[in-house]
Amino acid sequence: MATLKELAKKPEYFTNGHRGCAGCGAAIVARHVLMATDGNVVVANATGCLEVFSTIFPFTAWNVPFIHNAFENAAATISGVEACYQSLKAQKRYDKEVKFIAFGGDGGTYDIGLQALSGAMERGHDMLYVCYDNGAYMNTGIQRSSATPKGANTTTAPAGKVEQGKTQKRKDFTAILVAHHIPYVAQAVVGDWADLTRKVEKALSIKGPTFINVFQPCRLGWGYEPSRTIEMGRLAKETCFWPVFEVENGVYKLNYNPKDRKKPITEFLKPQSRFKHLFKEENKPLLEEIQKDVDQEWQRMLKICEAT
Amino acid sequence: MVDKNLTVAKTGNEAMAEAMRQINPDVVAAYPITPATEIAQIFAGFVADGLVHTEFVRVESEHSAMSAAVGAAAAGGRCMTATSSQGLMLMSEILPIASALRLPIVMPEVNRTIAGPINIHCDHSDTMFVRDSGWMQVYCEDAQEAYDSVLMGIKIAEKAMLPMMVSTDGFIISHCMARVDLIPDEDVTKYLGQYKPETWLLNPDKKITLGGLDLQDYYFEHKMVAIDAMYKSKAIIKECCEEFAGKFGRNYDFFESYEMDDAETAILAMGSVCGTAKVAVDNLRKDGKKVGLVRMRVFRPFPAEELAKTLSNLKTLAIMDRSDAMSAGEAPLAIETKAALYGRKKQPKTHNYVFGLGGRDIKVEEIEDVYKEMLDFTQPEKNFDRKVTYLGVRE
């Protein structure tokens, strides 16, 4: 794996001048993912924050070939690009080595893009799909998605007088991808560049469909100071809210285990204004319930890692 | 020119699948839907037998079929798909993206009505639903024309840098066996050549971003490019039809004029009904009636001037639509034809008939009745105010 000094010598494949918020986590995901490549990639991107802020005509932040088609079809689109590549290669009309990466937010991946992603994974295209999961439809103005955590205040599941934000648990999307029996699935978090770039390198070295779910703090949607994006990712990991692991051919491997230094979930929730209402006295039971959910999921994760 | 070994009996679907085998696209992405399923099915057989070098993407929906087609065509490949009805509706979000990205995807489309109620039979509601999506649209009368139009479609699409759907009437053309004269494989290969796009994602020499976000300052300009391309495609179609006729001996145009030289009354229609209408014309001509038929082939780009010129000498014109525009006053073909005629010094009195929805059959006698009604319309006391006559529906 490359050191930072080596990485800094490479061209930037995701450039500055994009219109992401100050402290945008999605931009960091795009940059770190491409940093792990040699630039010989084609990127497809679902409609969403990342695509919108990086491709405002006539300026594009993508310094690699890039296509945006629509919201729900990044996986299908890149599968078409890859199919064309395979066809031209087989016909000996193209001789370059190219990798294929699709990016989608949690809305474009967990929700509206699930079908296209599932189809592409099942068909076995040689591609990496990266979900940047910030837990809501941030581009349209912070609406709840199936990735939004329980208790979060969003514009379509707001904290009000009788409801305390989203009432449901978030969906374990990574498990759905594991169920596709693809060769490589991983979870990572914004900020741990060494872990993420290693995972991207690994995914791209494997022939076939691979998936990385990157947890991405969003300063606007979560309501924290822009300087804390990396810290928020770290807290998600240290509270075990977002386990960092990889699944290679069905075998789970935990990449981070705080053991007895596991932090209480409140440390992750407290700096975010979307969870502010949870800290009212009357919401104490809800906060306890959220901690219980995290503990249960973590125990389950430990058991799965042991069993596989 | 016609080789007996190449004269075969094929259904419309078989003929279009055969054209696809000869085209040998780099990528086909398709999903089953009645009545177009067979096209992908037959083509899958070609793939399984190694008769084509196509990468066949067995997508999980039509939405992904069109999305993958966009990806493949943008990557730089010759790419095809096929669909019908609900499948086209599901694709509809991506159709204008394909045209805006100037991707020459060619798609056999087997006309089937749209739900609800769900029905698998023919009318033109599906393709009319997407008529403004920036795709060229060709409506065929029979399997031969479907075969020829798919082959020619590749040429036209790649010259115009616009996608094209070649449609055939569901079951009536798609599933009925007819005589088809095939062109030898090597002649097709030579005729089409290799697709070499100027702007392509896999181009190692020029990295590009495709499909970026336009704000108020650029959307209109980008749309204008696609609109202009659609207008310009008319000349390309004309040129390609002439080339095809020269090479393979079969003549096509924006529309076909049948017994129109001295006609006073005519029907304007599209698709398989025109075969039936030709019989009606022949019958009425035997009785000395000056009737003719104009069969629209190319609905997009809409050949407004050429059509108006052909129709302007008529006294009366029945425009027969196989779809409805839900209270627009008249149905799509009538609306656009009348817009083309509007303001011309000479123009026929017209009347719009909507027929055959959901596969409802239409007989020669019914079409003869339409002609007779329109011949009567030449009498000044007749009432022209009626908007649309719905033919063959029970009250």
Added chain:
Amino acid sequence: MENKKMGWKELPDADSMSAGTSTEFKTGDWRSQRPVFHKENCIHCLRCWVMCPDVSIIVKDGKVMGYDYDHCKGCGICASECPINKKVEFEKDKCAITMADEKEFQK
């Protein structure tokens, strides 16, 4: 920055753009806070460079040279994540990066 907008006849083919052009678009004027570099305290670990969402840390031969104020939006991730800053517990004159009010530089 772009001055004249293109007409439709001047647009590049097929709704395309040449890669990496956004660097011509300046986002520096979004900044309300500005990172200030203290070279003497920097250990050139490049953690600020790798974490920057706006590719605004200038690195040459493995050394931090300063910031690209044309693009830096002033999020402050560099200062928050700087290991020196953390080690000195953000004590101002020992930090490698400090955040200052942008207004002070606009006078």
